[in-house]
Amino acid sequence: MDKRVLIKDVGIFSLMLIFIAVLFIVINVMIPGSLAYKRIIPTPIGEYLLTVSKIGNGEGTVTSNPAGINCGSDCTHYYINGTIVNLSATPSEGSTFNGWSGACSGSGICTVLMNAHKNVTASFNLENQTNQTHSECISNTCTLVAGDGIDECSTNTDCLIEMHSECINLQCVEVEGAGVDECSVNNDCSICGDGTISGNEVCDSNSQNCSIGGYNGIMECNLQCSGFGACNATEWCGDGFVNGFEECDDGNANNEDGCSSLCEINQSLPDLDIINMWVNVNTTTIPGNSTTNSTNITTAYVYVTVKNIGSSTAGQSRTQVDVNPSYTPRNILTPSLAPNAQATINDWYVGIAPGNYNVTAYADILFQVNESNENNNGHGPVLFNVFS
Numbered sequence: 452m453d454k455r456v457l458i459k460d461v462g463i464f465s466l467m468l469i470f471i472a473v474l475f476i477v478i479n480v481m482i483p484g485s486l487a488y489k490r491i492i493p494t495p496i497g498e499y500l501l502t503v504s505k506i507g508n509g510e511g512t513v514t515s516n517p518a519g520i521n522c523g524s525d526c527t528h529y530y531i532n533g534t535i536v537n538l539s540a541t542p543s544e545g546s547t548f549n550g551w552s553g554a555c556s557g558s559g560i561c562t563v564l565m566n567a568h569k570n571v572t573a574s575f576n577l578e579n580q581t582n583q584t585h586s587e588c589i590s591n592t593c594t595l596v597a598g599d600g601i602d603e604c605s606t607n608t609d610c611l612i613e614m615h616s617e618c619i620n621l622q623c624v625e626v627e628g629a630g631v632d633e634c635s636v637n638n639d640c641s642i643c644g645d646g647t648i649s650g651n652e653v654c655d656s657n658s659q660n661c662s663i664g665g666y667n668g669i670m671e672c673n674l675q676c677s678g679f680g681a682c683n684a685t686e687w688c689g690d691g692f693v694n695g696f697e698e699c700d701d702g703n704a705n706n707e708d709g710c711s712s713l714c715e716i717n718q719s720l721p722d723l724d725i726i727n728m729w730v731n732v733n734t735t736t737i738p739g740n741s742t743t744n745s746t747n748i749t750t751a752y753v754y755v756t757v758k759n760i761g762s763s764t765a766g767q768s769r770t771q772v773d774v775n776p777s778y779t780p781r782n783i784l785t786p787s788l789a790p791n792a793q794a795t796i797n798d799w800y801v802g803i804a805p806g807n808y809n810v811t812a813y814a815d816i817l818f819q820v821n822e823s824n825e826n827n828n829g830h831g832p833v834l835f836n837v838f839s
Contacts, residue, residue: 498529499565501536506597507584509546509575514539530565537562540573549574549584552595556586556606643676652676665695688714705825720823722761723768723785723814725830726793729754730810732803732837749837751800755812755830757785758793761823771816772798775809775832782816805839 503513503522512523516537519528530536538561540548548558554569555561563569574584574595585600586593588610593603604610615630616623618640623633634640641650648655654672661668661682668686670679686694689712691702699710711717731752739745753772759765769782783796811831815822822828 497532499532500527500529500568501563501565502527502568502570503538504570504572505575506572506595507549507574507576509577510543511546511548511573511575512541512543513571513573514541532566534565535562536565538571538573540575542575545578546575547578549576550586550595552586552593556593556595641676643674648676653678667694688712717823719763720761721759721763721765721788721790721820722823722827723765723788723820724758724760724827725755725770725812725814726758727754727756727795728810728812728830728833730833730835732835748801749803749805751803751808751835751837752797753799753810753812754795754797755783756793756795757788757814759788759790762790764789765815765820765822768815768819769817770796771813773811773813774800775811776806777804785814803837805837807834807836809834 501515501520503520503526505511505513505522505526512521513526514521515528516539517530517534519530520526520536520538538551538555540551540561542548550556550558550573551561552572552574554563554571561571561573563571572595574597576584584595584597586602586604587596587600588594588603589596591607591610591612593605593607593610612627613629614625614627616632616634617626617630618624618633619626621637621640621642623635623637623640639651641647641652643652644656646656648657653676655676657672659670659679661670663682663684666684666686668682668684670682672678673680686692688697688700689702689704691700693700693714697714698716700714701710704712731754732749733752734747734749737746737748751774753774755770755772757770765788767787768785770785771780771782773780778800781798783798785796786794788794809832811829811833813830814828815825816828818825
């Protein structure tokens with residue numbers, strides 16, 4: 452073979468290899484979007500990324516000055532270190548803007564200094580649903596959080612750690628968290644409850660006498676030894692003792708027993724009382740004839756005297772007469788009685804059988820009369836015998 456032909460072929464092959472290598476570099480390095488292209492384009496030096504996100508069930512747009520953010524669709528942009536970016540939120544129709552969180556708070560213009568990568572969140576809600584977000588203190592920052600709730604803060608200042616003073620081992624110590632200051636100096640930390648009044652204590656485990664509404668009472672030292680509590684009465688209307696301004700005290704709230712629920716004497720009511728009761732037993736003989744024997748019929752006559760011992764007239768009432776055994780109680784009409792007036796009513800039991808009996812009576816059994824004392828209406832028992 453001719454050497455010149457061989458050399459020519461080798462040269463053509465080499466040129467082809469060089470061409471393929473150059474083409475590969477152009478495709479993978481120079482064309483945007485390729486992996487190699489991305490590797491050799493670095494993040495701009497001295498620039499920081501601002502990222503805007505949106506939350507809530509409403510719609511709206513966030514724009515920036517200087518330009519770069521139009522979120523909408525373009526929610527990220529790099530800004531040169533030290534750039535001050537002002538973000539504005541515009542709610543769509545039917546929506547409201549509820550405020551910023553992240554690098555901004557409040558609901559006005561959001562001003563961000565780009566000296567680091569920053570994140571800002573804008574909240575949009577449908578109208579009349581602004582309560583679907585609330586603010587919370589997260590890592591000492593006032594942050595807008597999705598969901599219904601109570602606002603904890605309005606600015607980052609509200610999220611500063613609160614302190615209060617407590618007495619610990621007789622020392623006045625600053626403690627993290629909200630609370631009422633217990634002390635300002637160590638002398639404030641005397642032991643409350645040891646029975647000795649010391650330091651700033653007003654009292655310690657002791658009590659004082661007091662008066663409330665004309666009644667005697669006791670005031671106890673409070674748990675902080677800073678003073679006495681309310682006056683707790685040890686006497687009252689209804690305790691069964693006449694105290695203070697009371698006219699009477701019968702231990703109950705019944706207004707019809709002569710002493711009212713206000714412990715005042717009630718002098719304008721009637722009061723029915725049975726002052727006497729007796730029984731007469733009579734036996735009548737009915738003669739027989741040629742075909743029958745004579746028959747003895749025994750009748751018991753019960754007499755009851757009712758008196759109005761109250762201070763006003765008692766209207767008509769019923770007095771119950773109860774003969775035991777064998778008979779059903781009977782309610783006998785009793786006439787109207789003026790104060791101190793009395794009436795004797797009677798009832799009779801014909802053909803009563805031989806035996807031992809007792810009779811009781813109760814005035815105003817149907818409670819038709821409003822009396823000053825309902826506890827003195829009964830009387831008896833009265834015993835009587837019926838002989839054969």
